[in-house]
């Protein structure tokens with residue numbers, strides 16, 4: 001069992017781990033303050049595609065948590081970076097890249113921030129970037145299908161089938177990916193958010209740390225904990241989100257630590 005005090009980087013999921021709806025979860029502000037006091041590196045790693053990094057920062061700030069923009073990595077941001085980096089990997093370069101977007105305005109903002117162009121014309125698109133789109137409809141599906149059938153590569157911003165919101169679950173990115181896959185006959189070329197290795201590499205770049213010095217804390221086994229495992233981080237599951245104690249026994253994905261809330265981490269690091 002790794003020593004929980006002995007990491008240099010502490011990475012946190014947001015929803016269900018740091019906050020729930022409009023409130024911080026118990027022990028969170030004190031835990032983050034104690035880690036900052038000990039000069040630990042903190043990152044917030046979210047699979048959201050409906051908020052920009054700046055909007056995540058503002059959301060945390062409103063709840064009384066100060067953070068640096070570089071401490072926040074979202075799936076929409078990582079997807080925009082992925083598309084910008086296409087140039088470096090010898091894929092179609094940025095000047096040629098035209099992205100047809102299924103998603104909310106946050107995804108367009110992140111693409112713009114990275115200097116990646118988007119298009120409304122499916123026949124001009126080199127990529128179809130898919131995130132959660134609360135206005136997804138028949139016409140958008142038709143356009144995305146047309147783009148992919150015309151040779152555009154589908155990029156999924158994350159592999160989340162649904163997303164927990166206050167007392168409910170709503171369809172997420174993967175539901176739209178599957179609709180486009182069914183109509184185009186093509187699977188996504190890349191899946192960007194947690195648990196991908198690409199997202200892990202972006203987190204480590206932001207953190208400037210080797211993977212074995214980092215602990216990933218999150219509330220979902222199939223994203224947060226699997227993400228930690230495939231990227232070589234130690235992992236801690238908090239039971240303040242979507243996972244119950246019974247779920248753990250039935251899953252092939254096993255965390256190093258299980259905490260009922262962040263207060264357990266706090267009691268160890270104080």
Ligand SMILES: [Mg+2]
Nearest residue numbers: 013015016219
């Ligand atoms: Mg979560």
